[in-house]
Amino acid sequence: MGNRSDARWSWALRAAAPGSRTTRLELFYDLVFVFAFLSVTTLTASELTPVNLYRFLLVLALLWWSWTGFARVGNACRADQGMLPLVGFVTVAATFLLVLSAPGAFQDRPGGLPGPLVFAGCYFVIRMAQLTVFGRVDRADPVRRRRFLLRVLVPVVATVLLVAAGTVRAWLPEGRFAVGLQLALWTLAVLVEYVVGTTVAWHWWVVVSAGHWAERHALMVLVALGESIIALGLGPKTGLPLTGPVAMAALLGIAIVAALWWAYFDTLAFALEQALHHARDRDARLRLSRSVYTFLHLPMVTGTIFYALGLKDLLAEIADPNTPPWGWPLGDFWGGVLFGGVALYLLSIAGCWWLAVREVHRPLLVTVAALAAVGPFAFRIPEVAALGVLAVLTGAGVTWETRSEDGRRRRVRQLALEEQLAAEAEQSRWRREHL
Numbered sequence: 159m160g161n162r163s164d165a166r167w168s169w170a171l172r173a174a175a176p177g178s179r180t181t182r183l184e185l186f187y188d189l190v191f192v193f194a195f196l197s198v199t200t201l202t203a204s205e206l207t208p209v210n211l212y213r214f215l216l217v218l219a220l221l222w223w224s225w226t227g228f229a230r231v232g233n234a235c236r237a238d239q240g241m242l243p244l245v246g247f248v249t250v251a252a253t254f255l256l257v258l259s260a261p262g263a264f265q266d267r268p269g270g271l272p273g274p275l276v277f278a279g280c281y282f283v284i285r286m287a288q289l290t291v292f293g294r295v296d297r298a299d300p301v302r303r304r305r306f307l308l309r310v311l312v313p314v315v316a317t318v319l320l321v322a323a324g325t326v327r328a329w330l331p332e333g334r335f336a337v338g339l340q341l342a343l344w345t346l347a348v349l350v351e352y353v354v355g356t357t358v359a360w361h362w363w364v365v366v367s368a369g370h371w372a373e374r375h376a377l378m379v380l381v382a383l384g385e386s387i388i389a390l391g392l393g394p395k396t397g398l399p400l401t402g403p404v405a406m407a408a409l410l411g412i413a414i415v416a417a418l419w420w421a422y423f424d425t426l427a428f429a430l431e432q433a434l435h436h437a438r439d440r441d442a443r444l445r446l447s448r449s450v451y452t453f454l455h456l457p458m459v460t461g462t463i464f465y466a467l468g469l470k471d472l473l474a475e476i477a478d479p480n481t482p483p484w485g486w487p488l489g490d491f492w493g494g495v496l497f498g499g500v501a502l503y504l505l506s507i508a509g510c511w512w513l514a515v516r517e518v519h520r521p522l523l524v525t526v527a528a529l530a531a532v533g534p535f536a537f538r539i540p541e542v543a544a545l546g547v548l549a550v551l552t553g554a555g556v557t558w559e560t561r562s563e564d565g566r567r568r569r570v571r572q573l574a575l576e577e578q579l580a581a582e583a584e585q586s587r588w589r590r591e592h593l
Contacts, residue, residue, distance in 0.1 A: 170241050171236075173235060174236055175367065176367050176368075177367065178233075178236065181232065181237045181238040183237045184246075187228060187246055190253045191253075194257045198257070198260060206467070211495075212341060213264055219456070222459070223348075224256075224284045224285070233367055233371055234291075249288070255276065255280050261273065278320035285317075308358055315350050316351050319344070326343070327340065365434070365444060371434065372431035376422075376427045379455065382463055382466075385466045386415045386466040387415060404473055410549045411473075417556045425563065425570050428574040429511075429514065429570045433446060433515055450510050454506050454510050454513065461498075461499045461505075462499065464495050465496060467499070476542060488536065496545075497533040500529060504526050505522070507519075507522060521558040522555065525555025532551065536548070
């Protein structure tokens, strides 16, 4: 009897271990999110208005919730074993179709499938694929099995709200009321998933591998930073000359991306993972994984994409012969997106430091305040000059943050290096014995 149970478990799911890391299947899944971020950013940049910007945030919130659900699945079970690859492929296909339907998610476009219904249906498939895995894991526990329907009810309600939002413009005349009602229904769907979903699922969350959880979220930050580089690379259209202002803007853009990378990956990524490892108590670990990773990494990724959104057409505009040599004045709206994205990213990092290790990182907070204070003046100067101001403030703030760590950076990085060396030594020993 026990052997049959083991075989069934072996075919279906294999439990993850405390030392589990990110699998190749999860990296494959992340490729879809590279496409998702790029597509949603491009779509928003094509008609950037306050309403479209809010729509972008709503779509991004649901994309993030879909991704973090798959990250929880990969943390509980080995994503490349048993039935998980099939679940992963279904999720990849549904996510890809969801992104393709995003342009018509709020208003159906003629000549194709109903965009709002396709978006809602794909989202439902993604969430149900994840819950199917958790349902199979919990099938042996009578209490969890009975409460499983409560967990399923959350994405069902969210999907119903998305479907209702998609039909608003079919039975209401075009106008502010129709747009407001649609956005309200979308907002309610997001709140149902984040507030109710987090509360209901709290008893089921188990962070088996702190290393896997930290690595998955760090990779998504890297994907978002890559979006900024892609935005820089795709900015100048083919045939436009590489002028001095274009080269200067490209270098300044890369310098800002490098500073943002350094602010997260130099020390914070290691410190967060070590804090998660150190949290032995289940509730303490779950609070850290939920507050620091699930919630605070979302605005971090959002800030990075805002920055990419601000860069999207900046180089193309500067390279245009009809534009003044150093670009037009940035303007309040585009300036707010560009400067605000960097400020949101740095503020999220400061929040991670506070929640994880209870440290107030004043250089980051001062940099955010400086961006807010200087921004309105920088918005009145040419684009390349404004980008230079952003680069100077960001670089100075991150440099100050690094130099003011008072030995903590060395201790955190040394501990991470020792862990890496120990893991490599153990892997080398195993390979000598078995391969």
